[in-house]
Amino acid sequence: MSFHHHSYLASVKRQITMITTRTATPADATAISALLTELDYLDTAHFIDQRLAELLVHPDERVLVAEEDGALLGVLSLHFIPQLALKGDFCRISYFCVSSNARSKGIGRLLESEGEALARARGCDRIEVHCHSRRSNAHRFYYRQGYTESPKYLCKSLAAAGREGGEQ
Numbered sequence: 001m002s003f004h005h006h007s008y009l010a011s012v013k014r015q016i017t018m019i020t021t022r023t024a025t026p027a028d029a030t031a032i033s034a035l036l037t038e039l040d041y042l043d044t045a046h047f048i049d050q051r052l053a054e055l056l057v058h059p060d061e062r063v064l065v066a067e068e069d070g071a072l073l074g075v076l077s078l079h080f081i082p083q084l085a086l087k088g089d090f091c092r093i094s095y096f097c098v099s100s101n102a103r104s105k106g107i108g109r110l111l112e113s114e115g116e117a118l119a120r121a122r123g124c125d126r127i128e129v130h131c132h133s134r135r136s137n138a139h140r141f142y143y144r145q146g147y148t149e150s151p152k153y154l155c156k157s158l159a160a161a162g163r164e165g166g167e168q
Contacts, residue, residue, distance in 0.1 A: 018068065021067075026056070031072035035097040064118075068102075074107045075095065080122055093115065
């Protein structure tokens with residue numbers, strides 16, 4: 001086998017890696033906190049272990065992660081909300097982040113697809129996401145996945161004045 005052919009095969013072999021999705025585990029807390037930092041949630045490290053443990057056992061919550069070669073590259077947190085006036089639940093994406101150095105590789109699409117499958121299996125009639133107006137790249141992603149703008153969303157903060165944290 002020529003050196004050129006061997007180099008090509010080695011190159012192809014390096015490019016073929018498997019991105020997998022799975023339910024998060026408590027061991028993922030530190031990596032999830034690092035991803036949330038990319039969304040400007042800068043202070044999750046001191047409580048992420050407890051919060052993740054609570055979400056993982058809650059019947060209306062699912063936290064999915066995407067990984068490649070053992071490295072966590074994305075997280076998707078889903079909340080299922082029963083509706084009083086309609087038969088089905090609806091699903092809200094509460095947090096969704098793909099590592100900045102792993103974007104445009106299909107990881108977000110894979111996680112969103114897995115989330116949609118979970119929502120359908122749960123009998124949800126829709127998925128919604130609240131995304132901060134400054135996140136224009138995220139908006140483009142959601143539009144490509146079939147999301148449309150819906151009626152105005154209003155919010156009243158109950159956080160103490162001066163409390164730090166990111167926005168979606």
